[in-house]
């Protein structure tokens with residue numbers, strides 16, 4: 005792929021495959037051959053990409069293709085099961101008449117709306133209840149075209165409950181750009197450095213310093229990338245920013261381009277947020293028409309444009325180098341780092357990758373000055389943080405706090421009672437018990453990309469941890485051995501534990517495996533994949549011990565579950581088909 | 584100006600741009616490895632070559648040597664982890680060594696012997712994988728593939744073709760063939776390609792070469808992997824043949 009393309013990137017491999025999936029409901033061998041010819045890509049590259057992403061299929065899906073979230077906050081396996089029963093379809097399979105298929109997918113970022121699903125990879129229905137499931141079943145059974153489904157089902161609100169530095173004041177598009185256009189780029193970078201802004205995507209690297217390194221890196225051209233992959237379960241603040249503050253985000257990208265000397269930017273939008281695409285493109289178009297994007301921005305010698313590339317269901321593509329691979333129409337495999345993207349990123353050129361919230365903050369810093377920003381927060385963590393709060397609480401949604409707020413204060417504000425545990429930073433983050441609730445949210449204490457999931461006393465924490473281990477096994481890119489095999493082994497071990505067949509020996513096994521996976525994996529996905537298990541063992545030892553068999557060793561082999569394939573083939577699940 | 588690193592206390596010189604693995608190989612120090620081969624650009628996926636550098640674990644095949652680096656290689660802790668990783672590679676595939684033509688010449692097997700592996704330790708995955716016997720002279724048995732991508736890279740970088748690639752994600756990752764039918768027969772691979780010979784296990788084999796060398800007299804029956812891999816005899820022959 006070259007840097008020359010239409011603003012909508014219609015010929016990007018991911019977009020071509022999306023259209024083919026929509027049209028034919030799967031990607032056939034013939035389609036792969038044709039696409040590889042028309043895009044001039046090796047056939048195996050196209051096939052490799054198709055089989056990498058959750059939203060592309062090599063076998064036909066139903067005319068109604070449902071992906072149910074299996075997140076602990078926006079999923080509900082009971083509803084999924086009842087949907088399947090009522091539609092008479094097996095999870096993961098297509099109904100024999102081709103009408104419908106139902107499967108699971110990782111968190112779709114709707115955790116503030118309860119149980120949710122994706123319909124035909126492009127629409128989202130939230131707030132699912134038994135009644136809503138019944139209505140959906142009716143519409144599907146009567147083969148009602150989606151255009152005729154109730155429009156309000158697809159409406160997704162923001163649920164902003166607390167506004168702070170970023171969200172309080174409405175933003176006037178172009179105002180921050182007007183403030184920088186007469187300043188030198190070095191000056192702009194210095195101000196971002198002085199503000200103390202650190203990346204909001206998780207790693208917490210100084211944004212100004214990243215821009216400086218990128219600016220100084222030698223290349224034919226430079227790129228700006230906004231990371232809107234937001235795949236960490238429990239995170240949905242970027243969704244809200246893109247829904248209601250898109251101008252602020254695009255302005256941040258444009259400032260970044262001005263600072264590092266880029267002409268082209270990309271917004272990498274997770275496939276689960278495709279429903280935002282048209283509005284985002286319209287915002288970009290409006291910015292072009294008002295001289296805020298395109299050639300000679302604000303009448304100056306400054307050209308920059310942004311195009312959007314939509315992912316297709318792969319958490320690992322949030323890792324910046326995997327994201328770049330995905331942008332380059334390849335499988336999302338994390339690169340060897342160093343070199344980092346700031347020196348060798350998209351197409352080998354210096355590239356600044358930043359999170360949505362980080363970029364929004366840069367525009368505000370330019371408007372109000374670095375002093376305004378750094379007078380909020382703590383010594384190591386300046387400014388504010390958007391929290392995506394979900395799980396067992398009265399008011400899930402977006403809360404913006406200055407850094408340094410205690411976890412307990414957040415729990416009080418969101419109406420969380422009888423809290424047993426909090427998972428902060430998503431499954432890749434930390435699992436906390438009440439003793440930790442006095443700690444503060446900041447880079448130096450409890451660091452989070454924004455996810456805060458609350459589990460009340462009645463929740464089965466072992467099941468929660470098993471859910472997280474399934475997530476990592478499902479999302480591992482498969483490149484390195486410790487993560488590819490290790491996450492699956494951990495998931496199997498957790499499954500055995502949950503079913504009450506584990507012994508003290510298995511706990512030892514889990515400990516060893518966890519240590520290996522977190523120490524020897526290639527990228528951040530693998531190195532954090534065992535966090536929930538290790539934290540669980542440390543902070544909730546009773547949950548594990550309670551489920552143990554009082555025996556030295558229990559064989560891995562469970563005869564009844566080994567028969568599951570036979571049951572599936574014979575379509576039986578009656579008591580007689582079990583041991 | 585000569586630069587050097589310390590590997591397990593031994594001073595090892597290196598030239599700029601060399602990795603820790605390069606420097607070790609040149610100094611006849613064995614760091615276990617499977618996805619690395621000196622004639623191919625390293626990519627660091629098997630993680631067997633993990634060493635400790637100044638307290639951090641890192642893949643030696645992709646980490647640049649830096650003057651004064653203190654590298655731990657042959658420690659009990661690292662070898663234990665390498666053993667576990669090797670067991671992982673065994674149980675995620677279908678390796679029936681006694682029936683495999685590669686036995687005795689297989690680097691996976693040799694590394695397992697070297698690390699003292701006695702069993703697979705973990706429950707077997709028993710994956711369903713396809714055999715591709717379509718090519719007249721080259722056989723692809725995916726059951727034994729360890730996803731090291733040596734064939735992928737050799738074909739791309741050395742043979743200047745693009746015969747192999749990886750598809751899928753996670754434990755679904757699998758080797759595919761870049762041809763209209765996905766079969767080896769319709770690809771442009773040839774028997775003399777490096778990609779047809781570089782496989783460290785018995786996944787890519789030349790046909791009609793069964794039991795030419797009796798079991799017991801094969802490469803790793805005679806010498807340990809620590810000696811063979813240092814010189815990479817077969818491969819340097821192969822490369823000179825190509826140049």
Ligand SMILES: Cc1cc2nc3c(=O)[nH]c(=O)nc-3n(C[C@H](O)[C@H](O)[C@H](O)COP(=O)(O)O)c2cc1C
Pocket residue numbers: 202203204205206207208209211231232233234235236319320321322323324325357358359360362363527528529
């Ligand atoms: C497995 C994995 C997933 C990630 N997902 C995201 C993501 O969805 N959004 C994001 O901004 N950063 C994500 N990151 C972090 C990025 O690699 C990168 O650090 C970040 O985009 C840099 O932006 P920032 O400096 O503004 O935080 C992820 C990292 C890993 C290892």
Ligand code: SF4
Pocket residue numbers: 320337338479480481482483484485487488525526527528529530531
């Ligand atoms: S740690 Fe996991 S996600 Fe990261 S490269 Fe390895 S297999 Fe891929």
Ligand code: SF4
Pocket residue numbers: 727728729730731732733734735758781782783784786787
């Ligand atoms: S076929 Fe052999 S060389 Fe190719 S990836 Fe598999 S194990 Fe490696």
Ligand code: FES
Pocket residue numbers: 615616617618619626627628629630631632633642643644645
């Ligand atoms: S040899 Fe270095 S990671 Fe495989």
